[in-house]
Structure formats: structure tokens, C-alpha cells
Amino acid sequence: METANPDNRPRxxxxxxxxxxxxxxxxxxxxxxxxxxxxxxxxxxxxxxECKRHGxxxxxxxxxxxxxxxxxxxxxxxxxxxxYSLTDPVASEFLHGLAxxxxxxxxxxxxxxxxxxxxxxxxxxxxxxDGFIVYGWLKKGRTYERLLQHxxxxxxxxxxxxxxxxVNIDNYEGARCSAEHALKKPPVNVAIMxxxxxxxxxxxxxxxxxxxxxxxxxSVRRLHGYLDALKAAGHHVSSDRIWSTPTNTHQDAYQAAxxxxxxxxxxxxxxxxxxRIALAAIQAALQMGLKVPDDVRIVGFDGIPEGANLHxxxxxxxxxxxxxxxxxxxxxxxxxEDRNVLLPTCLLVRESCP
Amino acid sequence: METANPDNRPRxxxxxxxxxxxxxxxxxxxxxxxxxxxxxxxxxxxxxxECKRHGxxxxxxxxxxxxxxxxxxxxxxxxxxxxYSLTDPVASEFLHGLAxxxxxxxxxxxxxxxxxxxxxxxxxxxxxxDGFIVYGWLKKGRTYERLLQHxxxxxxxxxxxxxxxxVNIDNYEGARCSAEHALKKPPVNVAIMxxxxxxxxxxxxxxxxxxxxxxxxxSVRRLHGYLDALKAAGHHVSSDRIWSTPTNTHQDAYQAAxxxxxxxxxxxxxxxxxxRIALAAIQAALQMGLKVPDDVRIVGFDGIPEGANLHxxxxxxxxxxxxxxxxxxxxxxxxxEDRNVLLPTCLLVRESCP
DNA sequence: GATCACTACTTAATCATTTAAGTTCGTGTG
DNA sequence: CACACGAACTTAAATGATTAAGTAGTGATC
Numbered sequence: 001m002e003t004a005n006p007d008n009r010p011r012x013x014x015x016x017x018x019x020x021x022x023x024x025x026x027x028x029x030x031x032x033x034x035x036x037x038x039x040x041x042x043x044x045x046x047x048x049x050e051c052k053r054h055g056x057x058x059x060x061x062x063x064x065x066x067x068x069x070x071x072x073x074x075x076x077x078x079x080x081x082x083x084y085s086l087t088d089p090v091a092s093e094f095l096h097g098l099a100x101x102x103x104x105x106x107x108x109x110x111x112x113x114x115x116x117x118x119x120x121x122x123x124x125x126x127x128x129x130d131g132f133i134v135y136g137w138l139k140k141g142r143t144y145e146r147l148l149q150h151x152x153x154x155x156x157x158x159x160x161x162x163x164x165x166x167v168n169i170d171n172y173e174g175a176r177c178s179a180e181h182a183l184k185k186p187p188v189n190v191a192i193m194x195x196x197x198x199x200x201x202x203x204x205x206x207x208x209x210x211x212x213x214x215x216x217x218x219s220v221r222r223l224h225g226y227l228d229a230l231k232a233a234g235h236h237v238s239s240d241r242i243w244s245t246p247t248n249t250h251q252d253a254y255q256a257a258x259x260x261x262x263x264x265x266x267x268x269x270x271x272x273x274x275x276r277i278a279l280a281a282i283q284a285a286l287q288m289g290l291k292v293p294d295d296v297r298i299v300g301f302d303g304i305p306e307g308a309n310l311h312x313x314x315x316x317x318x319x320x321x322x323x324x325x326x327x328x329x330x331x332x333x334x335x336x337e338d339r340n341v342l343l344p345t346c347l348l349v350r351e352s353c354p
Numbered sequence: 355m356e357t358a359n360p361d362n363r364p365r366x367x368x369x370x371x372x373x374x375x376x377x378x379x380x381x382x383x384x385x386x387x388x389x390x391x392x393x394x395x396x397x398x399x400x401x402x403x404e405c406k407r408h409g410x411x412x413x414x415x416x417x418x419x420x421x422x423x424x425x426x427x428x429x430x431x432x433x434x435x436x437x438y439s440l441t442d443p444v445a446s447e448f449l450h451g452l453a454x455x456x457x458x459x460x461x462x463x464x465x466x467x468x469x470x471x472x473x474x475x476x477x478x479x480x481x482x483x484d485g486f487i488v489y490g491w492l493k494k495g496r497t498y499e500r501l502l503q504h505x506x507x508x509x510x511x512x513x514x515x516x517x518x519x520x521v522n523i524d525n526y527e528g529a530r531c532s533a534e535h536a537l538k539k540p541p542v543n544v545a546i547m548x549x550x551x552x553x554x555x556x557x558x559x560x561x562x563x564x565x566x567x568x569x570x571x572x573s574v575r576r577l578h579g580y581l582d583a584l585k586a587a588g589h590h591v592s593s594d595r596i597w598s599t600p601t602n603t604h605q606d607a608y609q610a611a612x613x614x615x616x617x618x619x620x621x622x623x624x625x626x627x628x629x630r631i632a633l634a635a636i637q638a639a640l641q642m643g644l645k646v647p648d649d650v651r652i653v654g655f656d657g658i659p660e661g662a663n664l665h666x667x668x669x670x671x672x673x674x675x676x677x678x679x680x681x682x683x684x685x686x687x688x689x690x691e692d693r694n695v696l697l698p699t700c701l702l703v704r705e706s707c708p
Numbered sequence: 709g710a711t712c713a714c715t716a717c718t719t720a721a722t723c724a725t726t727t728a729a730g731t732t733c734g735t736g737t738g
Numbered sequence: 739c740a741c742a743c744g745a746a747c748t749t750a751a752a753t754g755a756t757t758a759a760g761t762a763g764t765g766a767t768c
Contacts (some may be wrong), residue, residue, distance in 0.1 A: 014754055025718045030756060039716065057503060058479040062419040063754035066723050071416070071482065073464065083453035092441045098463070108477065109465045110427065113457050123462065125412040128425065128482050137558035149411060240642060250659075272409075283663060304662060368724055384726060393746065417724035420753050479768045 013056040022050055026316045033059055065128065066292035074107050074332065077147075077160070079114040079136030080247075086249055089304040090277070091320050092156070094135060097325020105333060122146040134159055135329050137196075137217060139330050155332045157324060158218055165339040166326045171218050174317040174345035175225025175271075178299050181315075182269055182353050183233040187297070190237050191260045191267035192226055193253075193277045195219050197244035206242040219244075219273055223302065226271050242266070244252050245277065253280035261285060261296070269297050269353075275300040275307050276317055282312065282352060297353040312351035359623065367410040375405055377579035378638050387413055402524050407408040409455040426688065428461050429483035431501075433468040433490030434601075435512070442602055443629070443658040448489060448511070451679020460686060468492050476500040488513055491571055509686045511678060512572055519693040521682045525572050528699035529579025529625075535669075536623055536707050537587040541651070545606075545614045546580055547631045549573050551598035556676035557610045560596040562659070573598075576627050576655065580643050587589050599631065615639060615650070622650050623707075629661050632668055637708060651707040655678075666705035673699050 003092070007174065012208065019026040029246030031038040032047040039047075051058075065071045076098065078085040085091040095109075102109055107130075110214055112123050114136070124132070124146035131153030136161060138144050147154065156166040197206055197219050225244070230237055244261050245252040259278045260267060272278035285292050292312050300307060304320030322344050330336040369599065373380040378401070385392040386401040393401075405412075405593070419425045430440040439445040449463075456463055461484075466477050468490070478486070478500035485507030492498050492513060494696050501508065502517065510520040547623045551560055578598075584591055597614050599606040614621060626632035632654030639646050645651055647665050654661060657672030674697050684690040 009379050012754090016754075024754080027718065027757075028716090031717090034756080056501075057500065060420070060754050061480050061482040062416050063723090064756075065482065066414070066420050067756045068724085069723080072480065073482065083450050084451045084455045086440075086453055092446055092754090095440045099440055102437045106471070106475075108481065111453070111463045117460070121460075123460075126415050126418075126426065127416045128419065128460065130428065138719085146411065149409075218561070265618045267432050294724095305493075310663075311665065312417065319664040326743095340763080366724090369726095370724075379746065380725080381727075381750095384744085385747090388726080397746085411725090414724050417753090418726075420724080420755085421726045665744080 011353055012060075013054075015059065018051055018054065018056045021054060022047065026221065030059070031193065034087075045095040055130065062128075070128050071128050072107055073100060073110045075112050075124075075132040076109045076125045076141075077112040077114045077132055079138045081115060082111060082113040084247065084249065085136075089306065090248075090319075091135070093304075093321035094325040097322035097327075098133065098329050099325075100265045100322075101326050101329035101333070111128045115144055116141055116145055124150055126171045129335060131155075131332060133146065133157060133332060134161065134164075152223065153332055155328045158327045160217060167324055167331065167341045167343070169319045170220035170245075170347055172225040172228075174319065174347075175222035175273075176229045177225075177345075177347055178301065178315075178317045179229035179271055180232075181227060181349065182271065182297060182299050182346055183235070186233070187235075187267075187269035188228065189265045190222065190241060190269045191236060191263075192237060192267045193256060193260060193270055193272040193281065194223060194242055194244040195273040197223065197242070197336050200244075201246045203243065203245050203252055203259065206239045206244055215227040222273050234281045234308075248274050248276050250276060250280055253277040254284060257281035257284040261288060261290070264279055265272070266296075270296060270298045272298065272300050273302045275314060278314055278316065278352070279307065279310070280313070284312070292352050293354060296353075299353045303348055307348075308350070314348075315350045315353035316348050317345050318348050319343070355692075361434035366428075367408065369410075369413065372405055372408065372410045372695070375408060375475035379406075385415070425460055425482050427464045427483045428456060429466050429478075429481045429486040429496075431466040431468045431478075431486055431488045431492075433492045435469060436467040437467060438601065438603065439490075443660065443672075444706075445489070447675035447678040451559065452683050453679075454676075455683035455687070459601075464466070466649050468497055468628050470495055470497055474637055478504055485509075485686060487511060488515065488518075507686060511682050514571060516567050519685055521678055521685065521695045521697070523673045523678070523697045524701055525575035526579040528673065528701075529576035529653065530583045530629075531579075531699075532655070532669075532671045533583035533625055534581045534586075535701055535703065536651060536653050537583060537589070538555075539651075540665060541621075541623035543619045543621045544584065544595060544623045544625065545617075546577065546590060546591060546596040547568055547610055547624055547626040547635065548577060548596055548598040549602055549616060549627040549631065550600060550707075551577065551596070554598075555600045556599065557599050557606055557613065560593045567693045569588060570687065571600065572580065573627055577666050580625050602628050602630050604616070604630060604634055607631040611638040615642060615644070624650060624652045626652065626654050629656040629658045629668060629670055633661065633664070633705070635665065636664070636668070646706050647708060653707045657702055661702075661704070666700075669704045669707035670702050671699050672702050 015026045018029055026161055029047060032044045037042055038174045110129055112127055115135045118143045122143045133155050135157045155162050156164045243256045253276050261284055270281050272281055278298050279296050282292055285296050290296055300314050300316035303316050305315030307316055327341050369376050369380045369383045372383050384396045387416055460610055464483050466481055474496045476586060477498045488509045508518050510518045512522055540676050597610045599610045607630050617639055624635050632652050635652050636646055639650050644650055654668050654670035657670050661668030661670055
């Protein structure tokens, strides 16, 4: 048991103390803050004013949450590195969409990293939230397990979680369609620039045995889209012509692009699984003195704003990142009829691959 | 009082129930989860295993927080619109820096909007956090007051809050120095493109009576930096030549730039208080058939990555946004000796104003 | 004048933990 | 043997709110 306060001076004000001071019940104070209809208007105003005067700022959040079972927070679990995600243009747009809805509904977003620390502790159980939005592909592990167990509301985005409602885009069709467009003018050598197609932390080429590894289902679907379009056009792309970057950072993207562009035979069409990769590829190509799209055509994926004002501007697959956030938030809040939503993509034909 | 559970079947497992099931005290279960040194290793492992088997996932976050007085969360209050901030390049970099430190220390970030709703309710009191990082200039009001009262740990960034530790950059010197550089080649007509210099929600020019309004101290300091450099070089800029945008969005920035460039006399030097504004100004100038820097020289502020790869690339004042986040986090955690930090800026001379 | 409905409260149980202090028991020591 | 000590627990008092159910008083209605 805790020792009594030596000075007998309370450290913080509580409803109980305020009730004593004002000579009313704790229930009445609570009602003054939460349920105006439960007491007369005059009394309510008087209580609020007295509380302010005495320095009682309002109910303690933890105690309230313990009693009501609600927190007013939604846990936003980002599968990728948290710090990185905050500057990734696609993730930022998604968070923007989420914030638009949750902010209006007076809910706060608690950012959670999906990556586990050395002790594999999970942040799911300890998070003070009413539920989760899970964004991106989470590896199986403790966190994954805990997400299946906690029993709160949950929406998965860009991710398949058994039994969970979801929002996603049509990665396969977006990729297929962009490749189909690019193949109208037949290329000689195609390179595919993948994002986390295999489970390593280095830029590398894919080997046959790793090709259908499902570590990153988003990318695997995009890959199938590319490959099917290529097949339909009578092209064969060996796994030697498929690169993979471990992250969507400019640094990795640039390295991969550079490797691909200096490989032999030099590609004249690069299908990139993100705009970051595509922009890095354009930069690398220009620095090597190549002309885009004359010497090498480049197609991206995502449709980030930066791709529009550049010269050459980027041909890419636009995905509705912000809408993905708004939709996920609405499903979370039960404001949407559909429990699962597949958002369409659309092809933006610009200069890098006309 | 609450009615007893009709089935007599508990809705969730608690330490109490687990204690009964396993025939140990609640204290022992709690210790198994929190203080390994308080019980034998064998017993601890047994308890954790039994808990898992019965489906008890661990202590309830709200109850734990109520008892311990800690939450493991840090409230990140963004003065600007929350949804907007998440896509603003400077704010994103700042959040990136924060996340780098807090994620490593196992703390979660709770995003809070500094903007008040219609009822002026403040989120400060209800937030389940151990303290606050306040980012950006907060208007006086209920939220501002509450921040002064809550008594928890707090760090203000890009903001002055009486008695509070802070991190900031030298806005005055950064601006002065960039203007000084630009004035080496004497301009004929200077335009200053301000960010929230006055308290309206439209793009506008400044009138004399509003000039020294302190709604946005960051901008006011930058303005003084510009004006002092101009004065030193013998220039006078009337308030008619100073624009202000209400937000740092591309849309507002573009509109302001367009207005400035079509105003008479047309400016041949534009000092912009953000890179977003400067980039919009470059775009607007090019679209009008003007040459940058030949017809109009443009200087930015922030040093965002997008300014580097553009043609013409952007001359600007670099500020260490991510470092600002890391520093704020460290001060918050008490890991820094200094309680207040003023970060230096540096001038990046590039093509838009050589 | 009894009954009823309504307002404006109060009472007290409950939410799920943590932790200082107390208990028990086995072991080493003078 | 007595005593101290530490390990391994248990006991029970907080932590700070919310809320169903109960109560008292007032006025209207039959």
C-alpha cells in the first residue's frame, strides 16, 4: 500500500476533492463535465466556474478511460520504419487522409511502429487505443499475432490480415495496365525495378528461387501485373532483369537505378514499382547522359505530386493515397456500408513514357 | 451501480481472474509481467505461459496508467491544421526527427491538433500523454491556456511559450543573410512573399497598420531579417510590395506568386519565406515566359530536398528540420544539457539566385 | 388527496491495475 | 540455539473517474 501523503496536501485535484470543496456529489461534478442534461444549467455553470477557480482542469484521462472502456485514440500502426514513413510521400498522403476524418471526429491518432525491437515486445497490447489502422505489409511475428488477438476494431490497409476488414488498391491491374501502355512501342530490354520483392536489406537482383516469395504481397501483385502484360506482348523477362530495393528511400532507389542502367544489356524500358524509384531512375539516366524517353523510357507507380512538374515529367500509375486514408477511417468508424474497399488506379501518361 | 454481468461470464480477462485461476496473488502476476526480480524464474515463466494459454494478453493500459501515472505517450501538438501538416515537407521532416528518438525509447507519439473546434474544447486535458511537444505558432486561446496549466513536461518548437523550454532556428539571421546575398546584384523591384504575416485566410498584401502584428512570430522575424538587409543596402520596400499567404500549400503559394508577378512594377527579386512559395514562384514565372534567374531571381527558405533537383534549382536558407525534432525529443527526455537550443541556418546558393 | 411524471440531485459499486508493507520459510552465522 | 537475513510470495490500499439505481421534492392530473 502506498504511504499517505506526508503533507496531507493532495498532489492533484480530483473529482472527489472538488466534490468536498463544493459540497456536491462526485456524480454531479462528473455530469457537469459530461452530461449537461443531468443538471440545471445554472448549477452546471457554477460548478465549471468553481472548478476552474480551484484549478481542477477536468477529468483524468486514464481514469475516465478505465471506467468507460474508451480512449478516443486510434492506433495507426505503420509496418515500415516509423521515422521513414513520415517522410514517404505515399504514406504521408495516407496519413493526411486519415487525419482529415479522425480530426473532425475528435479522435487522436497514436503512431505505432510495426517493427519489433530486440525483445520482440509488441506495442499492440500496451497501446491506449480503441482500435487499429494497420498500414503496410507486416511480417509474421509477435506483433502480427497480437493484432489477431486483441479483439478491438481494426482495418488493414495495403495488407491482408485474416478476417479483418480492409482497404486496398488494385496493384495487379495498375501495374499490368502501365506495362501494357509502355509496350505499345516495343522495347528491346526491359528492367523491372521492384520494391522489397525479397527479404533482404540490400539492393539486389531477384534469383529464380526467390521470385514468388510473398514477403511483400503488394509488390508481388505488381510484379504479376508487369509479367502478365509482358507475356501477352510476347516478351520474356528473366529474373536477372528484376531488381529489388529494400526500402523506398531515394538512396536505395538511386543505387538500384544506377546498377540497372549500367548493367548489360542496358534497359530501354524501366518499370518501377514506386515513383521514388522512377524519379531516381530519371535522375540517374540524365546524369549518365541518357535521354528520357528517347534512350530509356521510365514508368513509375503512385502518382506523387513531385512527378508532375519535373522535366521530363513522370508517366505513372496514380493511386488515391489520401482517399485510402479517408476510406479506412470511415470503415473504422462504421460510417461506410462496405466493409472492404478496393480503390481503382489510373494511368497518368506523361513525358517519361509517352 | 452497474448491473452484474448476466451470464456471470467476464467480458475480458483481468489479473484478478488470472490470479484466481492460477491460485496466486495478483501481485505475483503483475510482477511476472513487470518486475522479473521479484519472483523465481521458473514461476515467472510458468505464469506467463499460463496467461497466454488462458488468453490473458497482459495488463490493461488504462488501469496501469491510472495507477502508475505514466502513459508512454508523448503528445505532439501541431499548431497548423493536422491533416495539412502531415504533408508539409518541413513538418514531416520534423516529425521524422522526433520519431527517430521516441521510437527508439519505446515511446509513442500521439498527434494532436492545436486548432480548436467550434466549442473551443481543448485536447490538452483529455490527452493520454506524459507531456507535450508543441510545434508551430499557436494562437492565444483555450488550448494555449491549458498548455500553461497542465504541469507536465513540455518543449516548444518554433514557438515561444512563457517559461517553457524551446528549440528554434535563427529566423532573423537566416532571412537577413539570404537577402544580403541576393542584394549583391542590386534589384530594381523587390517583392517579399510572406507566410501568415497577418491573420486572415486569404492571400493578400500587407497594409501598414498590420505590418508588425505578431500573429506569426516566425514570419515576423524573417521579415525583420529581410527588411534590415534591404535597409543596409539602401532599399526601401513599401508594405504594398509584401504579400502574405494564409497557408504553406502549393495552391495559396501559387496564387500569391502569380499576383506578385503580374503586379506593377513586376519584381525582379522575390524573397520567399518558404520553399513551397519559392517553388510556386518559379513555376509561375516560367509559365509566364520569364527566365529565372535572368528576369526574376527567387530565394526560398527551408531547404527542402525538392529544391535541389529542379531546374533552375532553388537558392534557399537551409534549416535543420529533422535535427529540430531530434533535439526537441532529447530535451523532452532530459537527455540534453541545454534546456533551450537555437539551431543555425545556412545559405544554399543555387541557380535561382546565384 | 392520491397518483404520477419529472427534475435534480446523491449513493455506492465498479473499472484493472501497481506497489509499499507484511508474512512465511529456509539457510547461513556467531 | 537464537538471530538475522534474504527470497518468494501475499495482503490490501490506493489510483480517479463514470453511471445505474435510488431518493426527495415539486407540480400537474384525475
